[in-house]
Amino acid sequence: MGIAERRAREKAGIRQEILDAARELFVKEGYEATSIRKIAHKAEYSPGTIYLYFEDKQAVLEALGDEMFRRLDQRMQAIEQDSWGDPLVRLRRGLRVYIEFGLEHPHHYCLVFMLPPEQLSRPMDPLKLQNAMASFQHLVVMVQSCMQAGSIPVGDPQEISQALWAGAHGITSLLIAKCGFPFIEQGRLIDRVLETLIEGIRNK
Amino acid sequence: MGIAERRAREKAGIRQEILDAARELFVKEGYEATSIRKIAHKAEYSPGTIYLYFEDKQAVLEALGDEMFRRLDQRMQAIEQDSWGDPLVRLRRGLRVYIEFGLEHPHHYCLVFMLPPEQLSRPMDPLKLQNAMASFQHLVVMVQSCMQAGSIPVGDPQEISQALWAGAHGITSLLIAKCGFPFIEQGRLIDRVLETLIEGIRNK
DNA sequence: TGCCCATGGTGAACAGTGTTCATTATTTCA
DNA sequence: TGAAATAATGAACACTGTTCACCATGGGCA
Known part of the structure; x- marks a missing residue:
């Protein structure tokens, strides 16, 4: 056989x-x-x-997106499992890695996170969704660690994680798509976004 | 004649x-x-x-984008000029209007803010840029008002405005593009993002 | 009024796209 | 070796953005 x-x-x-x-x-x-x-x-x-x-062109490129998800997943996991130090610092590092990963692979990032709805009209089959969720789940775990350590007020980890993701995604996608806009120095802007997000969830 | x-x-x-x-x-x-x-x-x-x-298809749709920019500009201006009350509340309202505007016109929002770089390879002619800048400038003014009123620490208004824009853009574009993701209730998520951003720039 | 020319609109044509399918070639099994 | 199943092909279909030779219509002038 x-x-x-x-x-x-x-x-x-x-x-x-x-x-x-x-x-x-x-x-x-x-x-x-x-x-x-x-x-x-x-x-x-x-x-x-x-x-x-x-099945079609979309399926080919979705497979490329999956590759990207797996690599992102690995990087996020590595940070999550590095259990030393302040969990808030770890969370911040995780967000930074996310942003840098997106800027390193702009086309992949567009493919996975920025394609307008008419192109992903098919309702995101559950398997791929699981994949995306897995990557996101690392963020949730890190947020929970912060709560347990008392670094941030206790609250709904999903709510806070999704808000943080929105912030990180915002600066990543803006820098990719609107490269014509007169942004201030990129590193300083990213720092400021991270600072704002972390301070924002610390003080409630 | x-x-x-x-x-x-x-x-x-x-x-x-x-x-x-x-x-x-x-x-x-x-x-x-x-x-x-x-x-x-x-x-x-x-x-x-x-x-x-x-000139080409891109030019036709860019003209539609300009229409959108003008309407967004009007709404932002209306809020900026409403000079009563706490400037921080006004800033927050401005960000909320931006997000709601994007969600009301998802295709327009994609067109203007989310198109991947290969489609906007031509370097964004200065006139359109001026248009986009005008809309953004309202945010800068509101941030400056907050600084003058002592609602937030004094700092670089450009830096803070761009960080706030990134946050607002992040949640807007995520909700538009990733409608398959299991987000928490939309209103609550938007509130949390706004809360995080405002608290984030207040404390530093 | 009659003529000419310039402008504006046309639609066929070009090179490309994603996708399908009848035909052909190859490989496997009896 | 012959029959059946499988795999690869490339032509064809219906679309896309864009260009351009052609034609008609309207304005200025003799």
Whole structure:
């Protein structure tokens, strides 16, 4: 019964080849410029073949988004589990990592967090949602640690985590999308946002 | 010389007809679904005619974005000039109006604030930038009022205004783009974000 | 009034897009 | 080796933004 396994291995291999080609195009050119035909050409397959391994273009790029989620998840987990020091400092570091991660992978960040609704009209299948939730959950845990340590007032961890996420996402997406706006020095602005958020949840 | 004027009036009229058609499609369907051919058909012109009045599709939709900026500007100005009461309350109301405005016009908000960089690769011509700056400037004035009134510590108004904008933009764009995510009740989340931002700039 | 020219609108055409599907080639199993 | 199943193809469809040779209509002039 080694044949079926080999087939499955090959199938997964080709899928990966397609993803590699797609990623290479995507990180350089972004969503619009990454066409099925270009992906197929780079992976040395015909356009039709892509549809044997992915439902449509959206599915290909969603797979790239998943890769990003997993890497973000790892970084956040690393910070969450570093249990030394003030949990508030850890929380702040987590938010900073989130922002820096987004700025390092702007196209990926747009793909996952900024695509307008008409493009994600399909209601975000539960599996991917679980993935996104996992990444977000690290933030919730860090907020809970702060509450337990008495660094911030006790309250609804979901509420506070979502507010913090909004803040971090806000500066990340603004810096990515509105690069024409005359922002003050980027590092100082990020510092100020983090300062505001942390101070904001400390004093209630 | 009435002829040239009539010609100019007609030209402006047709331009407006095109914009009206584009707006109607855009608010219902969003960026992708609003095609030049659909606009032309709705305005009862041929596709080529659009290009006699606008440089390209991007220019048509940018004009819609300008309309939005002007209306946002009016609302912000109304709040800024209402000089009664605590300036901090006014600032908070301004931020809330910004968020609500975005949620009322999600496609417009995406168009102006969330389009990924590959689509706005042209470096945001200075006139439009001035427009955006005008809207933002109201926020700066409100922050300065707070400083003068002693409601918040004295600091760089640009820095604080940009941080506040990031926060307001964050929750607005998240709620628009990630409508699949299990957010807590929207009103409560917005309140929490505003609370966090205001408390954050008060204490430092 | 009759003519000419310039302006404005047209719609076919170009190069590209995502997606589908009948046809072909390859591989597996009897 | 022959039959059946599977995989890959690339042409075709319906769309996209954009350009441009063509034509008609209206204004100025003799």
